[in-house]
Amino acid sequence: MIGYFKRSTITVLLLLLFIYIVIGGSGMSAQARLFTLAVGWIGIVIVGVQLIRELILQRNENQLVASGHSPAEPEEEGPGGNVDFAVTDEEKTSYGRMAAIEQFGWLWGMIACLWLLGFYITVPAMMGLYLRRHGESWRLTVLMTAGIWLAVWGLFHELLYLPFPEGYLFALLGG
Structure with missing residues (x-):
């Protein structure tokens, strides 16, 4: 269960944000509602698909571990590993910080x-x-x-x- 939460925290938070946008936009006038509902529903669909992908991946990894197999070794992803915000050596310089x-x-x-x-x-x-x-x-x-x-x-x-x-x-x- 920890794996699900750890991998999908930001995705769930984004999904909740888009749900909030749709709920908040429902009470607006027709013109204002058009923009908020369009953005909100598009966001719900995109983030929902991502959440489903993450949950399926985590379920497959959990099944491998439960069957006694170790998950596949991750490929070399670069200096930051398999994360969205990898900090490279260039970014650690004063120019990178600026x-x-x-x-x-x-x-x-x-x-x-x-x-x-x-x-x-x-x-x-x-x-x-x-x-x-x-x-x-x-x-x-x-x-x-x-x-x-x-x-x-x-x-x-x-x-x-x-x-x-x-x-x-x-x-x-x-x-």
């Missing part, structure tokens, strides 16, 4: 900007900033940023009539 800090900075910066500025400004702005950070030309950056803004605004606001909440700063300014 790269990891930068990526977490982008993530937390996007979350903060979503709260402060709202979805319609944050998504295109983050796309543009990320493109510039990685050396893309101004022309490509402006075209991609404008295209993302048009796609986001056109799809969610105009086509689906699903306006996202305005950012906190705009709410303070009375926007």
Whole structure:
């Protein structure tokens, strides 16, 4: 039983998160419910399939052990073994640590900007900033940023009539 829990903890937590999203989205208006239910049900299906795969694999390993056979020796997976987050020697350097800090900075910066500025400004702005950070030309950056803004605004606001909440700063300014 420990093997099941140890292998599937994150999968079960993700499944519970998507179930929560579906339950929470059920009480929303029809327009808002569309987005949350689509994401929630897709997540439930994908994570559910993964959970089933993990449980079958663990059951097969338990049957091997119960029959007196040892499970097959794992193949050499690399420096981190058979885990999703293997730390390589390059990542242990100061450059590797700075790269990891930068990526977490982008993530937390996007979350903060979503709260402060709202979805319609944050998504295109983050796309543009990320493109510039990685050396893309101004022309490509402006075209991609404008295209993302048009796609986001056109799809969610105009086509689906699903306006996202305005950012906190705009709410303070009375926007």
